[in-house]
Amino acid sequence: MTESESQASTDGPLSGERVRHGTGVNSTRAFPTESYPDNLDPFVLFEQFYIDPDKGFPMHPHRGFEIVSYMIEGGMEHEDSLGVANTAYENDAMRITTGSGIRHSEFPADGQACTGLQLWVNLPQAKKDTEPDYGDATADALPTAEQGGATITTVIGEGSPISLHTPMEYLDVSVADAWTWSVPAEWSGFLYGVSGSGTVAGQSFTDGDFLPATDSRSVTLQSDESLRVVAVSGRPHGEPIRQRGPYVL
Structure with missing residues (x-):
C-alpha cells in the first residue's frame, strides 16, 4: 500500500478480498483492497484472519499505529518485546500501541485453529514516537x-x-x-x-x-x-x- 491522502467513495457494500500472508495465514481484507484501494482515515486497514494450528505470525516488528485484535472463534497467543504474554479467546480483545516500536508474535492456542478481526488505527504524527504499550479485556469486561x-x-x-x-x-x-x-x-x-x-x-x-x-x-x-x-x-x-x-x- 502506497501513500494515500484521498479516500475512495462507494454508495453500497463491497466484498472483502482474500489475502494470503507470507506466513501462510489467510485473511478476508475489507480495506485497502483493489476495489477499495485507500485507507479510511484514521483507520489503516481491517481484516478477518483465519489461522490454522500449524500457522501463525512469528516475532515481527511494528511502529507508528495501534492494533486492535478481537477474537471470533478459538484462541490466539500473543507475546511481545514488552514481556507481555496473553491468550485471547472468543470475544476477548487486545490493544497494542506500537508507538516508537514493538515486536510481537501471534499463534493459535491449544492446537486449534482460530479466527479473529484485526484493525490498525493510525497514530497522529505528534504521537508516532510514543512509548509502546499493551492492554486487553476479556469478554465479560466488555459492556x-x-x-x-x-x-x-x-x-x-x-x-x-x-x-x-x-x-x-x-x-x-x-x-x-x-x-x-x-x-x-x-x-x-x-x-x-x-x-x-x-x-x-x-x-x-x-x-x-x-x-x-x-x-x-x-x-x-x-x-x-x-x-x-x-x-x-x-x-x-x-x-x-x-x-x-x-x-x-
Whole structure:
C-alpha cells in the first residue's frame, strides 16, 4: 500500500478480498483492497484472519499505529518485546500501541485453529514516537446491552476498559431484527459482516462484506435470520497515512 491522502467513495457494500500472508495465514481484507484501494482515515486497514494450528505470525516488528485484535472463534497467543504474554479467546480483545516500536508474535492456542478481526488505527504524527504499550479485556469486561432489535457489545467506546489515542467506537452487533447505525458528525467509519446475512440500507449484506462511510450518515441494518457485524467509527487525523509493510510512518 502506497501513500494515500484521498479516500475512495462507494454508495453500497463491497466484498472483502482474500489475502494470503507470507506466513501462510489467510485473511478476508475489507480495506485497502483493489476495489477499495485507500485507507479510511484514521483507520489503516481491517481484516478477518483465519489461522490454522500449524500457522501463525512469528516475532515481527511494528511502529507508528495501534492494533486492535478481537477474537471470533478459538484462541490466539500473543507475546511481545514488552514481556507481555496473553491468550485471547472468543470475544476477548487486545490493544497494542506500537508507538516508537514493538515486536510481537501471534499463534493459535491449544492446537486449534482460530479466527479473529484485526484493525490498525493510525497514530497522529505528534504521537508516532510514543512509548509502546499493551492492554486487553476479556469478554465479560466488555459492556453488552440490548438496543432495539440488536445485541451490542462495546469493544471500544463508552464503558469499555480499552481506549486508544484516537477517539473512536468499535461495536460488535448481533442484529435479530433491525438496527440503525449512525456515524458521528465529522467522523468516518465502516461496517463489516462477520456472519449471517441481511440488508444494509436495503442492499444485500453478508459475511465478508464491507460498507465504508466517509461522512456522517445513518444506515439501517435488517437481518434475514441472523446478522453479526462490527460497526467502527473514529475521528480522522486529517494527515497522510503512509504504510510501509509493518510500519505506518
